Amino acid sequence: MTTADATAISLFSSGGIGDLALRRAGFNILVSNEIRADRHAVFSFNFPDAHSITADIWDAVDEVERHTRRRMGPHGLTLLYATPPCQGMSKNGRGKLLSAIRAGRKPKFDERNRLIVPTMELARRLRPEIVLLENVPEMKDTVILDEDGEPRGILDFVSEALGPGYMGGGEVVEFANYGVPQRRQRLITVFSRNDRLKDWWSAQRSFMPRKTHTEGALPGTHPWVTVRDAIADVPPLDARCAESAVSDVPFHRVPLLDEMKYWWVSNTPPERSAFDNQCVECGFTGNPTHLARRDRNGINRASRSTPLHCERCGGLLPRPSVERDGQRQLMRGYTSAYKRMAYDKPASTLTRNLSYACSDNKLHPDQNRCLSLHEAFRVHSLDRYDYEWGRADGRTVRDGTIRDIIGESIPPAGFQAIVDHLRDIREGTAFGDQSSMGGLWAFVGEPSVASNA
Numbered sequence: 001m002t003t004a005d006a007t008a009i010s011l012f013s014s015g016g017i018g019d020l021a022l023r024r025a026g027f028n029i030l031v032s033n034e035i036r037a038d039r040h041a042v043f044s045f046n047f048p049d050a051h052s053i054t055a056d057i058w059d060a061v062d063e064v065e066r067h068t069r070r071r072m073g074p075h076g077l078t079l080l081y082a083t084p085p086c087q088g089m090s091k092n093g094r095g096k097l098l099s100a101i102r103a104g105r106k107p108k109f110d111e112r113n114r115l116i117v118p119t120m121e122l123a124r125r126l127r128p129e130i131v132l133l134e135n136v137p138e139m140k141d142t143v144i145l146d147e148d149g150e151p152r153g154i155l156d157f158v159s160e161a162l163g164p165g166y167m168g169g170g171e172v173v174e175f176a177n178y179g180v181p182q183r184r185q186r187l188i189t190v191f192s193r194n195d196r197l198k199d200w201w202s203a204q205r206s207f208m209p210r211k212t213h214t215e216g217a218l219p220g221t222h223p224w225v226t227v228r229d230a231i232a233d234v235p236p237l238d239a240r241c242a243e244s245a246v247s248d249v250p251f252h253r254v255p256l257l258d259e260m261k262y263w264w265v266s267n268t269p270p271e272r273s274a275f276d277n278q279c280v281e282c283g284f285t286g287n288p289t290h291l292a293r294r295d296r297n298g299i300n301r302a303s304r305s306t307p308l309h310c311e312r313c314g315g316l317l318p319r320p321s322v323e324r325d326g327q328r329q330l331m332r333g334y335t336s337a338y339k340r341m342a343y344d345k346p347a348s349t350l351t352r353n354l355s356y357a358c359s360d361n362k363l364h365p366d367q368n369r370c371l372s373l374h375e376a377f378r379v380h381s382l383d384r385y386d387y388e389w390g391r392a393d394g395r396t397v398r399d400g401t402i403r404d405i406i407g408e409s410i411p412p413a414g415f416q417a418i419v420d421h422l423r424d425i426r427e428g429t430a431f432g433d434q435s436s437m438g439g440l441w442a443f444v445g446e447p448s449v450a451s452n453a
Contacts, residue, residue: 005075006423009033009068009126010050011057011082011119015401016043017409018083018134020385021416023047025423027079030071033060038401039408044392052392057118065125077128083410084115084135113144116154120161130197130422131162133189134410137172140187158189166191167198168207175414176346177211179222180381181230184349184411188418200425209421227365228343230378239265239369251389251402252374255355264338265357266368267318274320274338275306275330281315290319290335306330320358336360347371347379352407355399373402380406381413 006027010019013032022029029050034040037054044052051067053060068077116133123131133139142154155170168191175184190207192198201207210220217223238244239257246253257265264274275290290306308321308330320331320338337358341347343365353359355370362370377383389397424430 005073006078007072007075008079008081009064009077009122009128010043011064011080011122012084012115013043013052014039014083014408015405016046017380017382017387017405017412018081018415019043019047020382020387020412021419022079022081024385024416025419027419027423030077031064031067033057033064038391038398039405041391041393041395042389042397042401042405045390046387048392057115061118061121061125064122068126072126077126079130079132080119080123080126080128081132081134082119083133083408084113084119085408113142113154116144116158117147120158123162127193129192129194129426131158131166131168131189131191132419132422133158133170133187134415135187135189137185137187139189140170140172155189158191162191165193167201168192169201169205171206171208173208173414173418175411176215176224177213178209178414178417179213179225180346180411180414181225181227182347182350182379182381182411183345184414186410190422194426196428197422197425200430207418207422207425209417212417224346226344227341227347227379230347231371231375232343234372234375234378236367237369237372238367245369249374251377252372254369254372257357257368261320261357262368264318264320265363268338268340268363270366271340271342273335273340274318275335277318279310279313279315280318282310282313284310284312287311287317304330304332334360339363341365350376350380350406352404354403354407373399376403376406380409381411382406384413 008022008027008029010016010022010029010032013019013034014036016032019029019032029047031051031053032040032043032047033053033055034043035054035056040052040054044050051071053063053067055063119133140155143151144154144157146152146157159166168189170187170189173186173188175182175186188208192201197207212221213224214221215224234252235247235249237247237252237254239254240262242256245256264277267277267280268274273290278285278287287307287310306319308317308319308328309315310317316328321328322331337360339361340363341361348361351359354362354376355373357363357370364371371379389402391397421430
């Protein structure tokens with residue numbers, strides 16, 4: 001079977017950013033499933049030939065199976081691609097969940113993590129050649145309750161749900177290593193029953209392609225693509241007023257900063273946080289900077305003793321603060337809040353808060369603003385693909401929806417390297433012979449699960 005016969009279904013599709021890599025690799029996406037109508041309408045606009053099912057996956061298993069069987073043809077299903085929500089697993093959410101659990105406000109096992117259960121039910125029914133899952137690295141250590149209510153490691157559950165005949169595992173991938181100007185680590189889990197893929201796994205213990213880019217450009221690779229590489233030629237903007245915050249370039253616009261926030265941001269040096277700003281009245285640069293450390297429960301806590309007034313002249317420092325009871329008090333925040341990203345490194349992970357100055361490492365390297373959506377498209381590698389911000393129902397796509405889709409999605413150019421590699425192994429055209437390539441590959445991460453064959 002060749003790529004011309006390759007079929008896929010997409011679960012938790014959101015706006016279809018990762019699916020762009022599947023389409024370019026030659027996969028025909030038959031069916032998609034997503035619970036959020038605003039995201040799914042964007043997917044349907046960009047993938048009009050897919051049968052879109054907008055529903056909770058728990059309720060949609062039968063419908064997804066029925067429409068997949070109707071459309072997949074005599075060769076069966078090639079690939080099941082799923083990106084279950086990660087809020088119950090991610091670093092950003094885990095601290096809050098831990099606090100809530102200890103306070104008795106949350107169940108010990110987050111129900112959102114159990115969305116892998118209906119996903120694996122579809123895999124059992126449809127028996128795709130390849131199961132491809134993408135999530136945060138914390139997924140490999142996540143525990144869920146299985147169908148019988150028993151706690152299971154989520155990757156152990158996946159392996160056992162697929163049963164004998166599938167081989168594979170999960171590997172942590174840094175997408176900057178595949179030419180994406182963004183540091184984004186994801187757990188890529190691949191299991192396959194295809195003989196060529198199983199032989200490859202037996203020889204390599206990895207389904208990941210060679211790194212094409214590395215920090216410092218190790219031999220045989222290119223240097224990481226940086227923020228400067230991605231956006232240096234974009235027209236400048238300034239968040240002080242409406243006139244300077246927009247341009248003629250589509251989606252190149254930024255939210256305004258109020259007068260106080262602009263003061264903080266405009267005094268923030270390159271690669272520093274506004275919480276570290278020094279005195280603009282007397283010029284003293286020796287005021288203590290902001291610190292953060294983990295408490296005895298392992299939860300990251302920002303310092304509450306960081307000074308807000310200059311220790312030499314007593315002047316108000318341009319550090320994030322709020323007015324309470326007639327006094328300015330330091331705003332609670334971490335060392336990465338109100339921080340400028342580095343120009344000559346990949347950006348930090350783009351999140352759904354990418355347009356907010358208070359989010360982690362989201363300030364422009366040298367302009368007084370956050371990134372525009374246009375710049376976010378470049379940093380996410382979306383500009384390399386044919387993709388439009390339209391909705392199948394004809395309604396306008398809100399900026400908030402765009403931020404959500406980007407923050408939830410995988411950088412498509414990095415994912416492309418992985419999907420192309422799987423395709424090439426499947427078709428017998430991957431570089432090298434499985435039995436002789438062990439010393440030549442530079443793997444991104446160690447496999448988390450070996451196999452279940």
